[in-house]
Amino acid sequence: MFNKNKNERTEPRSWNWSPRALVLGGLGALTLGVAVLSVAVSYSILAPHFGLLAAPTVAALDVLWVVLQATEILAGNNRVRAGRVRWAGLTLTAVIAAVPTADLIVTGAGVSDLAVILTPVAIVFTKVGWWLVLPSLGRKVSPDTRKAIDARRQQVADRLEQMEADAADRIELLRVASDLQAQVSDAETDYRRRTLKAQQRMTERLYGQAESTADTVASKPLPELIATIKLPELDGWEPSSLALDVTPVTPAVTQVSGTNGEDAAEASRREQLLVTVSEIAAVTGVPTPVTGAPLTNDQITVVLRALRHSEDPPMESYRQAAGEFRRLGFLGGEDRVRPLWRELKRREAQEESEESEEEAEEDAEAR
Template sequence: MFKINQGAPWRPSPRALVLAVLGVITVGVALLSVSVSYQILVPRFGDWAVPTVAALDALWVVVQATEILAGNNRIRARRVQVAGLVLTVVIAAIPTVDLILTLRRAGANFDLAVVLTPTAIVLTKLAWWVVLPALGRGTSADTRTSISTTRQSVADRLEVMEAEAADRIELLRLATDLQQRVAEAETDFRLAALAAQESMTAALHAQAEATAATIAAKPLPELVAGIVLPELDGWEPAAPALPVRPAVTSVTQVSALTGARPITPVTLAELAAVTGVTTPEPGEPLTDTQLGVVLRHLRYSEDPPRSYRKAAGEMRRRGFVGSEERIRPMWRALVTQEPRRPGEESESEEQADDTEAPHPH
């Protein structure tokens, strides 16, 4: 027994509407089949054609309705499906056979309804076969409402997901474009930085080569490296104290040197720096200027040699290299052009000592 809710108006379900439409189409096709089949069979069967045709088409409609009532029960529906196929073949065969016989008779005219009837019967049966499995079982109004609510929730969620996906895609596309623009800007910046470094490196390289050439051509005296740089803590501006040692400008000139020995002897490095030559090193070949610097340094040291022989001996003792042909004239010029120091032998006294000194055999 079906219960009808008297408080609410009855509303047909979508399933009922679909079945109603298919039922109307099926009844219409059945009526068309009855009319055509009657015209074909009445000349041969007479009045027996009426119940025969009506029974076939009515049974065809009943079988379709029974298949609907069977629902999703395949075991129950299988028999009516087979019966419906058989009836479809039978009622469609009547106009089809008549059409074939008519076409074989030369000059015979055939009715258009005879052509449409078997096609309509077959297509109607095919429509039932396609639609019925998708309709499912009949449900109550509450169940349909619940299913509709669930489907609407799913549809809403799917629509929200699609909208979120569309927004995400748009965001990613915009982020991709911005990332590409940022990457291009960073690339331009790095290219500009590399170009600036290239230009700066080229300029510094050229300046470094010029500086290296200048340093090689004009080496700084060691006196410059001996200047102590001021420190931040405790520094006060003050004029640097000037040295009071005699300034030597050449091998043959000593300024402000008197007969008295200076309080602080001039070092070899200072004398070479003032003269403008590299400090003479023991064991290395010396230029004439460096040789003069060494002799002057010995002559004005704390224990200066009194003669050429002592000067030459002191040079060799310290490891400086120089032949007698170079040392003797240089020492003679130094003694002649600069003031004579106390206790220093003259050239005549030195020659006399050389004559009196025994010669080795």
């Protein structure tokens, strides 16, 4: 095609059919087909009664019906504008459908004619189709606006799909993490159980060795001179010769009787307790408690343990233990010694209970 003014060739116009236009086109074609069918059927029914007036009457009714449908389309979502033509179209639909329906009911003529039967049904269903479809189509928009709306909807759809994918990944991650956490928890539990068993075996062996050592110390107490020997240090150690006294010493016979004998027994018992304290401190890895100096809670517990097991059966009275604690020369307030004494007794009772349960389990397994 050429432009008449500029004698230039112009591009032919292209038709862009939107989904809305396709729906309206399909409904329009359906409406025209039903209108033609209605005209043919209604004319065949009304012609014997009205003669030549049947043709313009039927044509006017169906043309008006089609016009009302088109007007409803043009009104779009404007309910005020579409309301009147919608109700008028419903009324006209009832009138047009009533013609073949009345002929079928009253006269019974044309019952065998399929077109007469289908016409009122087609008219009613066509109107129902318009009634359902039009409110959902919305207004006609420009291509740019439609493109923007489609782009926005696509963004929303992409975002929703991404959210679902993220949620699915999150759920999968949580499930895998839950399984791995259960495996790690089982492994940690097994490790701690084995560690506790190893500590149990070590404690039992050390406890047996400590009892043997305590018996040896009780039967063969060491003199206090050994405790005064200082161990060498790496930085300040130098070899030195032993300073031995070669002066012969005549052993003196000491006769112990009465009060002097009791003092000697008390001194021996005190010396034995101090040695036991040193041994328990060495076994438990606690610094050796020193008389006359402030003690930590662990050191106080070591001293109380030695005092408790210095008797057979073990000492139960706190007042007796506190008195022995003070007589030995150790320092510790009442607010610290009493709770540690209670904790020591509770812990030993718990250990004895566990040992009894283990022995019962071992006996049951042996049987």
